[in-house]
Amino acid sequence: MTFHPFSQTLINPSPEENLIPSLSVDCVILGFEDDQLKVLLIQHHGGPKDGEWALPGDFVHKNIDLESMPYEVLKRLTGIEDIFVDQFGAFGACERVDYRRIITIGYYALISPGKYELKIGNGAKKVQWFAVDRVPCLIFDHNELVEAAIRQLQMDLDIKPIGNNLLPEEFTLTQMQKLYEAILGEKQDTRNFRRKIANLKILKETGKVDDSAPHRAPKLYQFDQSKLK
Amino acid sequence: MTFHPFSQTLINPSPEENLIPSLSVDCVILGFEDDQLKVLLIQHHGGPKDGEWALPGDFVHKNIDLESMPYEVLKRLTGIEDIFVDQFGAFGACERVDYRRIITIGYYALISPGKYELKIGNGAKKVQWFAVDRVPCLIFDHNELVEAAIRQLQMDLDIKPIGNNLLPEEFTLTQMQKLYEAILGEKQDTRNFRRKIANLKILKETGKVDDSAPHRAPKLYQFDQSKLK
DNA sequence: GCAAAAGTGTTGTACGTACACCCATGG
DNA sequence: CCATGGGTGTACGTACAACACTTTTGC
Numbered sequence: 419m420t421f422h423p424f425s426q427t428l429i430n431p432s433p434e435e436n437l438i439p440s441l442s443v444d445c446v447i448l449g450f451e452d453d454q455l456k457v458l459l460i461q462h463h464g465g466p467k468d469g470e471w472a473l474p475g476d477f478v479h480k481n482i483d484l485e486s487m488p489y490e491v492l493k494r495l496t497g498i499e500d501i502f503v504d505q506f507g508a509f510g511a512c513e514r515v516d517y518r519r520i521i522t523i524g525y526y527a528l529i530s531p532g533k534y535e536l537k538i539g540n541g542a543k544k545v546q547w548f549a550v551d552r553v554p555c556l557i558f559d560h561n562e563l564v565e566a567a568i569r570q571l572q573m574d575l576d577i578k579p580i581g582n583n584l585l586p587e588e589f590t591l592t593q594m595q596k597l598y599e600a601i602l603g604e605k606q607d608t609r610n611f612r613r614k615i616a617n618l619k620i621l622k623e624t625g626k627v628d629d630s631a632p633h634r635a636p637k638l639y640q641f642d643q644s645k646l647k
Numbered sequence: 648m649t650f651h652p653f654s655q656t657l658i659n660p661s662p663e664e665n666l667i668p669s670l671s672v673d674c675v676i677l678g679f680e681d682d683q684l685k686v687l688l689i690q691h692h693g694g695p696k697d698g699e700w701a702l703p704g705d706f707v708h709k710n711i712d713l714e715s716m717p718y719e720v721l722k723r724l725t726g727i728e729d730i731f732v733d734q735f736g737a738f739g740a741c742e743r744v745d746y747r748r749i750i751t752i753g754y755y756a757l758i759s760p761g762k763y764e765l766k767i768g769n770g771a772k773k774v775q776w777f778a779v780d781r782v783p784c785l786i787f788d789h790n791e792l793v794e795a796a797i798r799q800l801q802m803d804l805d806i807k808p809i810g811n812n813l814l815p816e817e818f819t820l821t822q823m824q825k826l827y828e829a830i831l832g833e834k835q836d837t838r839n840f841r842r843k844i845a846n847l848k849i850l851k852e853t854g855k856v857d858d859s860a861p862h863r864a865p866k867l868y869q870f871d872q873s874k875l876k
Numbered sequence: 877g878c879a880a881a882a883g884t885g886t887t888g889t890a891c892g893t894a895c896a897c898c899c900a901t902g903g
Numbered sequence: 904c905c906a907t908g909g910g911t912g913t914a915c916g917t918a919c920a921a922c923a924c925t926t927t928t929g930c
Contacts, residue, residue, distance in 0.1 A: 484750055521707065608882090634882045819909085837911090839893065
């Protein structure tokens with residue numbers, strides 16, 4: 419197999435003839451940890467972008483549906499498949515990739531960091547979570563993609579089961595509020611937030627509390643899967 | 648130049664080596680006429696889809712930004728450039744095109760039918776407006792693209808200057824209401840609609856009326872360009 | 877008893893919705 | 904004078920924004 423300047427992120431790169439060389443998929447994988455929205459980045463190992471940080475991605479495979487591609491990328495990085503993924507745009511300026519004409523389709527994915535063990539593909543030196551307001555300079559237009567993904571996530575926040583994918587199985591309302599604040603980038607009023615969530619009627623109490631902290635123990639909730647439209 | 652199975656819509660097809668053969672752009676060109684939302688379709692002439700109806704589109708040109716491609720398509724069909732265009736998604740199921748793997752990026756465009764003279768490209772038999780609820784069976788997944796474009800348009804209706812592009816320079820509030828009804832697919836209450844539009848403060852009276860009809864002459868309005876956010 | 881976070885209500889305002897009649901005009 | 908479409912107001916309910924104090928617990 420010849421060196422492939424863009425498949426640095428692959429664990430099992432496909433033979434080049436199975437790829438569409440001018441069309442890639444990039445994934446903005448978002449997670450919520452330490453009250454912060456984080457994005458999963460990989461550091462290239464070898465190739466023209468050695469040492470630089472980038473979104474995980476891949477060329478579109480000729481025999482795989484476009485919409486399945488982000489799951490392929492995620493499977494290689496995390497070993498999981500049943501996650502929330504949404505397309506947020508196609509990016510295709512002539513000079514977005516400096517050495518070749520490549521159009522990319524951006525997807526964002528929502529997972530819980532820590533729930534999965536990350537694998538480092540061949541072509542990658544490191545895989546690491548970064549807070550979205552501490553993202554380093556990325557290759558190509560990847561910083562733009564991160565911003566576009568977050569804008570889309572903000573718009574989807576009220577109409578898609580975002581929390582269900584970014585929060586642990588059981589969580590407190592304070593955690594959920596922190597998640598909303600991280601996504602929207604602004605503080606929320608506690609009383610208004612709780613009323614709004616209550617009106618959605620998508621949570622149910624577990625009956626348990628989180629008594630790991632040294633003060634009043636908050637109630638734990640979970641999503642009522644039957645009520646997520 | 649060899650025959651190119653997909654560039655039926657081109658007036659001046661580019662040499663094949665300037666195209667990205669696995670990546671196309673399709674345009675859902677929408678207009679408003681006779682109180683109906685209409686979409687512009689072309690009928691293929693020659694090639695594997697001879698006689699069938701399709702969205703106008705083109706392969707992505709290697710030396711043209713992706714986001715400029717819909718303008719290229721529109722320029723060939725209508726000779727105009729300054730119109731509203733928005734990307735609504737990338738479509739890439741393996742079997743969406745029956746004879747080859749082609750991913751397409753969908754754009755919708757808004758123009759006033761009748762304002763422009765349509766050109767018939769070589770590769771096309773006809774160019775024709777169809778009411779969106781009377782769209783014939785189209786090639787590939789183009790019917791899906793039309794529906795996706797309209798869904799996107801519905802979501803954009805309140806946040807983008809849709810009317811500014813689909814209505815004539817001067818128009819009545821009834822016309823505008825009919826446009827909203829056509830896009831949303833449901834009747835609007837006249838009083839509520841007028842109050843809503845008034846609250847937006849994006850229109851100004853022209854002082855003129857339309858006295859072409861045999862009853863009370865409605866006032867003519869225009870968009871106040873300085874107030875379109 | 878205090879620090880630290882959980883939890884809780886009221887009020888005003890803005891917006892959506894439902895609903896019916898008079899007005900102006902041309903023929 | 905009548906048919907046709909233009910134009911207008913009120914009342915209600917819901918949703919959001921602003922705002923501060925009490926409760927529980929571990930130490």
